[in-house]
Amino acid sequence: xxxxxxxxxxxxxxxxxxxxxxxxxxxxxxxxxxxxxxxxxxxxxxxxxxxxxxxxxxxxxxxxxxxxxxxxxxxxxxxxxxxxxxxxxxxxxxxxxxxxxxxxxxxxxxxxxxxxxxxxxxxxxxxxxxxxxxxxxxxxxxxxxxxxxxxxxxxxxxxxxxxxxxxxxxxxxxxxx
Numbered sequence: 001x002x003x004x005x006x007x008x009x010x011x012x013x014x015x016x017x018x019x020x021x022x023x024x025x026x027x028x029x030x031x032x033x034x035x036x037x038x039x040x041x042x043x044x045x046x047x048x049x050x051x052x053x054x055x056x057x058x059x060x061x062x063x064x065x066x067x068x069x070x071x072x073x074x075x076x077x078x079x080x081x082x083x084x085x086x087x088x089x090x091x092x093x094x095x096x097x098x099x100x101x102x103x104x105x106x107x108x109x110x111x112x113x114x115x116x117x118x119x120x121x122x123x124x125x126x127x128x129x130x131x132x133x134x135x136x137x138x139x140x141x142x143x144x145x146x147x148x149x150x151x152x153x154x155x156x157x158x159x160x161x162x163x164x165x166x167x168x169x170x171x172x173x174x175x176x177x
Contacts, residue, residue: 040071047086049076049094113167120166127174128156148175 036057042050055065067073072087076094079085083096133139134149141149155172159165 038065038073040065040067040073041076041087042068042071043087044070047088049085049087117166120169124156124159124166128153131156131174145175151175 038055038057039052040055042053044050050070053068053071055067055071058064058066072089072092074087074092074094076085076087077096080096083098085094086097087094131149131153134141134146135153139146152172152175159169159172162168162170
């Protein structure tokens with residue numbers, strides 16, 4: 001049964017906001033300066049603001065700072081409702097990208113069943129793979145334990161004979177190690 005929920009998604013075209021003419025209120029955290037270090041602003045792969053960090057001065061060249069990946073010296077703009085703050089590396093400015101709230105798509109029953117089938121098959125195959133070692137001759141275990149593991153592995157292989165497989169599954173009990 002599909003439920004109604006709000007999903008925040010990015011709109012197609014970002015609203016580019018030119019740098020504000022009136023200066024933003026300086027944030028002491030952003031402008032604090034330690035000799036040999038410079039405050040820089042990090043952004044994620046998608047450009048969203050990730051926080052403030054530091055660039056370190058080169059020991060060989062005074063005044064040259066080593067910038068961490070995906071950082072800029074451009075101070076981020078203040079966030080506002082309905083928008084995500086993102087950095088545009090090509091323009092070297094922060095932009096507002098509008099977000100919109102929309103209803104989540106209704107789940108397609110056939111698609112959900114197909115996903116469930118693939119998950120159950122992957123789980124069964126993973127359990128077989130995880131228990132492969134139990135059948136190696138040099139693994140220290142009793143014949144009783146080895147037989148229990150062999151039966152468990154056979155039960156995993158036989159799951160494809162269960163009624164309703166792979167959508168309806170009755171998992172075999174794993175032997176105690």
